[in-house]
Amino acid sequence: MALTHCEAVVVRTYPLGDTSRIVVLYSREFGLIRGVAKGARGPRSKFGAGLEPLTHIDVVLYRKDGRDLDLLSKVDVRAAWSGEGLARVTHAQAVLEFVDRLVWETEHDPALFDRLLAALRALKDAPERGLVSVTLAFQLQAAGLLGYRPVADRCAVCGAPPAGRWAPARGGAVCARCAESEGVVAAASPEALAGIARALVLDLGDPGAPFPTTRAGEMLRLVELHLKHHVPRFAGFKSLALLLTLEAA
Numbered sequence: 001m002a003l004t005h006c007e008a009v010v011v012r013t014y015p016l017g018d019t020s021r022i023v024v025l026y027s028r029e030f031g032l033i034r035g036v037a038k039g040a041r042g043p044r045s046k047f048g049a050g051l052e053p054l055t056h057i058d059v060v061l062y063r064k065d066g067r068d069l070d071l072l073s074k075v076d077v078r079a080a081w082s083g084e085g086l087a088r089v090t091h092a093q094a095v096l097e098f099v100d101r102l103v104w105e106t107e108h109d110p111a112l113f114d115r116l117l118a119a120l121r122a123l124k125d126a127p128e129r130g131l132v133s134v135t136l137a138f139q140l141q142a143a144g145l146l147g148y149r150p151v152a153d154r155c156a157v158c159g160a161p162p163a164g165r166w167a168p169a170r171g172g173a174v175c176a177r178c179a180e181s182e183g184v185v186a187a188a189s190p191e192a193l194a195g196i197a198r199a200l201v202l203d204l205g206d207p208g209a210p211f212p213t214t215r216a217g218e219m220l221r222l223v224e225l226h227l228k229h230h231v232p233r234f235a236g237f238k239s240l241a242l243l244l245t246l247e248a249a
Helices: 086-102 110-125 128-145 190-200 216-230 240-248
Strands: 002-016 020-027 031-037 056-063 070-079 165-167 172-174
Touching: 002 031, 002 086, 002 110, 020 056, 020 086, 020 110, 031 056, 086 110, 086 128, 086 240, 110 128, 128 190, 128 216, 128 240, 165 216, 190 216, 216 240
Parallel strands: 031 070
Antiparallel strands: 002 020, 002 056, 020 031, 056 070, 165 172
């Protein structure tokens, strides 16, 4: 068993026994980590608030090859997430859900970790009408890092202008001709395709980059459809219904 240090974001936790917690972390060095924080639910826990979801931390842990759960020894908080309001929290949780459900535990990707931090920082400060653009930008850009980047500004098959159609098996927007032979094709408005194309290149580190959109629900559904096709074990986002409710409100 080796003593190891890493940088991570807390994804979620759940109880273990009477006083401990199982903690899911996304780390820069090792990808997804599942570990036990002994005594974390006790009144004198040494972990304090360091295991709250969305918290950016430094972790000391014991790792052993072949073991499903590591042992957390120490946590130091780098930054506690401080976004206020239901909308911000819901979008931040949606970003975490992407990592939790679409990243394999053995995958470690410093670029994806940096993108996650940038998205969480942006969601703290972006105008509320621009929150969905940040969430979409993270989903789309992270999908690209995982090998599933869609195309929205032209036909993904032949490069012709898109014709209001989205074919996940073909990698995104398609023209009318290329859509004819596809079994699963969704309608995609020009505004939604333009928004997806914009989110694909949105700079998450630029405070002025988030943008409002009137097609948020459509864009979120198209991205989910794309991911459901390309990731066999992915059945959809649990957070999508709440995001759609917030956008409708």
